[in-house]
Amino acid sequence: MIHILVAAHAKVGVNILLGAEFILGQQERTHSIEYQxxxxxxxxxxxxxxxxxxxGEEDSLLIFIDLYGxxxxxxxxxxxxxxxxxxxxxxxxxxxxxxxMVLYALENRDRxxxxxxxxxxxxLNVGLGGIRDIKAEFRL
Known part of the structure; x- marks a missing residue:
């Protein structure tokens, strides 16, 4: 089973998971690390x-980090x-x-x-696709 870990500065990671649960409902096999x-x-x-x-031995882990390097x-x-x-x-x-990207991972990890x-x-593709110029997209 695929576990999801969001590790980020301050409360960013836990809040991303809370946002995902707000949308998808309560999730299992999720973890967060706060670097304070x-x-x-x-x-x-x-x-x-x-x-x-x-x-466990059969488990795998997808880690999401806020900042490269x-x-x-x-x-x-x-x-x-x-x-x-x-x-x-x-x-x-x-x-x-x-x-x-976290929403996508949670929705698709059990496929x-x-x-x-x-x-x-x-x-990666979903995360990049979610970054948009709203002014251009809505032709404002």
Whole structure:
């Protein structure tokens, strides 16, 4: 089963998940990590470790990060590197999280024909497609 993790600065991640639940209803297999002012990297690593420790052998994880190259991104990449070397939990990660891509992931993660890598690619497309120039779109 595919779990969804949204890791972001302050309360961005938890609020994206709350927004998704507002639209879709309560969701299971979702996780959020908040990186707050004053948090150190050890705490951040512990939060990621807790999520990974809660996954079963058959589970996989799609991580959404708010900012490419930041602490959250780097810690996620470090965990993904360790996991791939051990052939452990399958994991993919996308930076630049937005609500459309998380909605898509939640709505489609249980499709029988949708694997983790396919879901990641589809979420990337949906996320980019959700970024629009409203003035141009509405011809204002």
């Amino acid at each position: 002012v004053g948090d150190n990297l050890n705490l951040l690593k512990m939060q990621f470790q807790e999520v990974f420790d809660g996954l 930041g602490s959250l991104c780097n810690v996620a990449a470090s965990f993904m590197s360790k996991l791939s070397k051990r052939n452990a939990v399958r994991c993919e990660c996308i930076s630049g999280v937005n609500l459309p 029988e024909e949708c694997g983790l890598v396919d879901l990641k690619e589809e979420c």
